Amino acid sequence: MALTVQSLGFTYEVGTSIAAPVLEEISLQVQAGEIVVCVGATGSGKSTLLRLCAGLLKPVGGSVLVDGSPANTKGSVGIVFQNPEAQFFAETVEADVAFGPRNLGIADIEGAVDDALDSVGLDPDIYKPRSPFTLSGGEARRVAIAGVLAMRTPYLLLDEPTAGLDPLGRRAVLRSLVGLSGRVGILVVTHDADEFMPIADRVFALHEGKALFDGKPGAMAERPDVWEKAGLSLPSLVLAQHLARQRGALIPEVALDVEGTARVLSAARVVCS
Amino acid sequence: MIDFQRVRYSYPGADSQAIAGVSLCLSPGEIVVLVGANGSGKSTLARMCNGLLIPDEGSVTVDGMDTSDGKVAFDIRARVGLVLQNPDNQIVGTVVEEDVAFGPENLGVPCAELRVRVDEALAAVGLSGLERREPHLLSEGQKQRLAIAGALAMQPRYMVFDESTAMLDPQGRRDVLAVMRKLRVAGHGILHVTHHLDDAADADRVIALASGAIAFDGTPEELFSDEGLLVSIGLELPPLASVATALRRSGLDVPVAVANAQSLVEALWP
Ligand SMILES: Nc1ncnc2c1ncn2[C@@H]1O[C@H](COP(=O)(O)OP(=O)(O)O)[C@@H](O)[C@H]1O
Ligand SMILES: Nc1ncnc2c1ncn2[C@@H]1O[C@H](COP(=O)(O)OP(=O)(O)O)[C@@H](O)[C@H]1O
Ligand SMILES: [Mg+2]
Ligand SMILES: [Mg+2]
Numbered sequence: 001m002a003l004t005v006q007s008l009g010f011t012y013e014v015g016t017s018i019a020a021p022v023l024e025e026i027s028l029q030v031q032a033g034e035i036v037v038c039v040g041a042t043g044s045g046k047s048t049l050l051r052l053c054a055g056l057l058k059p060v061g062g063s064v065l066v067d068g069s070p071a072n073t074k075g076s077v078g079i080v081f082q083n084p085e086a087q088f089f090a091e092t093v094e095a096d097v098a099f100g101p102r103n104l105g106i107a108d109i110e111g112a113v114d115d116a117l118d119s120v121g122l123d124p125d126i127y128k129p130r131s132p133f134t135l136s137g138g139e140a141r142r143v144a145i146a147g148v149l150a151m152r153t154p155y156l157l158l159d160e161p162t163a164g165l166d167p168l169g170r171r172a173v174l175r176s177l178v179g180l181s182g183r184v185g186i187l188v189v190t191h192d193a194d195e196f197m198p199i200a201d202r203v204f205a206l207h208e209g210k211a212l213f214d215g216k217p218g219a220m221a222e223r224p225d226v227w228e229k230a231g232l233s234l235p236s237l238v239l240a241q242h243l244a245r246q247r248g249a250l251i252p253e254v255a256l257d258v259e260g261t262a263r264v265l266s267a268a269r270v271v272c273s
Numbered sequence: 274m275i276d277f278q279r280v281r282y283s284y285p286g287a288d289s290q291a292i293a294g295v296s297l298c299l300s301p302g303e304i305v306v307l308v309g310a311n312g313s314g315k316s317t318l319a320r321m322c323n324g325l326l327i328p329d330e331g332s333v334t335v336d337g338m339d340t341s342d343g344k345v346a347f348d349i350r351a352r353v354g355l356v357l358q359n360p361d362n363q364i365v366g367t368v369v370e371e372d373v374a375f376g377p378e379n380l381g382v383p384c385a386e387l388r389v390r391v392d393e394a395l396a397a398v399g400l401s402g403l404e405r406r407e408p409h410l411l412s413e414g415q416k417q418r419l420a421i422a423g424a425l426a427m428q429p430r431y432m433v434f435d436e437s438t439a440m441l442d443p444q445g446r447r448d449v450l451a452v453m454r455k456l457r458v459a460g461h462g463i464l465h466v467t468h469h470l471d472d473a474a475d476a477d478r479v480i481a482l483a484s485g486a487i488a489f490d491g492t493p494e495e496l497f498s499d500e501g502l503l504v505s506i507g508l509e510l511p512p513l514a515s516v517a518t519a520l521r522r523s524g525l526d527v528p529v530a531v532a533n534a535q536s537l538v539e540a541l542w543p
Contacts, residue, residue: 012410041442042414082413082440083359137311160413164358164439166310166468167509191442194512233443236471236513240534247542258512262519269525269541 001032003155009061023209030185037196038189040206041231046189050157054079078153084144094128100151116150120176138169158188193235198257205230221254237261275299279331291317293485304463306473309482310507315466319435323353354429356437360420370404376427394422413440431462471511474532497530
């Protein structure tokens, strides 16, 4: 069971002057229940890749298969766009979140809405009657994610789900994604490598439409060359550990989160002096 | 100087004040970073800097001109460039270069200089080569860069950036921060609204808003060393500063406000 991208290629506006390939020979797998984090510079093709995975664009070459079927099958892949809260339209959170499952003809709409809100840490009894337009940034973003989750798709694609959120909002979204993993296969595009590396099962790096790296976050953290080639800076925690190594610190394995980095640096410091 | 004096503002029909008694100033040649939780009033404050919103009480003046005085509205708009949070609300041209030229053209900049300004602004944000691209064919990060170029081309004395780095990749963020530092050297005053507290590390001053009021106004070092205050207003230390705090707790001698990985490591391995 997986979302499988095979030798995917894509070009916008085939046959026009700007018809340069945006994606070339991309292969990638999101196994059921895992979190794959996609990084890459602006314009590297991340949003385009998500649109192809959701079946919203047709590949120019290669294929996207979701558990063996073509990606455009209704109900197999949910996508949360950048700034999704701009698309709220209903008077209540309940109506907004119910829209997707109703369209898909899901039987237990009420249950789908409650489960979806629960999954993003919002109490359905409190939030269902509220107007989506009066929510805080973090709440609004999570309601938008719930609207996609309510369709109960086995795969979820998210385009920069924490951009523009304050720290509490970012933390809430991250927690929601961790809570969903195991049940939903997640492909998430982000610039917040510091915050997403610790929750990733795998990291996929794009550079000018081509795959640059695909592997464990720990392995990616050991490859400054990949970050540089991708036009990205190393996450600050990872960078600190590489700089410490350059000064002779003994760091067997680079840590990804705050606690780990503090532990690694203080241990190295003790050994050193 | 942009000068806020005891400013209050409520949106029509709202039951609480979005700005609840704010006094602050922004001088030419400084970068002031404005932080605060979602909904704390940052965008409202940003929109008051050039008269897009007018205070209900108190005053906002730009080099002595009051934003509530309709006669100077044009001069104020020319002097204060505002890059909105959502670039889609700002893009007007049918192709990239036309969009950038729109502002200065309205200011009456002559044709020859217009070309130079547009090229310089596009180069500054890394969009050279996309002059003839239609804005709706740009990626989100490229649109944000375009909005910044449009404001740069007007060469206003003050620039207000409302979360202009939110959609950018780390390199793009660094590019825009570098543009801000260049503007500072050239004597422009910059107000930078951001959720990235690490963007604040090399600001001259940081102002934190909470529920429409100023909860903090001081140096980045002072703010970073007050974790209690940060948490109470819904913010938190950037990851690297959290590591520094953890290391200090375990008895190591590291500074309070670490601006970057380099300075943290230099403190540990001098
Ligand atoms: N609708 C479109 N038509 C033509 N070109 C596009 C369109 N959307 C994006 N592009 C171009 O495709 C490339 C990849 O864009 P995108 O997938 O949005 O990148 P990312 O999400 O990594 O920033 C960019 O060069 C962008 O200008
Ligand atoms: N157009 C509007 N109409 C009514 N209320 C608004 C409007 N824009 C913002 N608000 C409210 O004003 C407060 C401050 O919002 P804003 O300045 O956008 O905050 P920030 O930029 O810090 O997230 C919030 O409570 C928000 O809900
Ligand atoms: Mg994108
Ligand atoms: Mg805002």
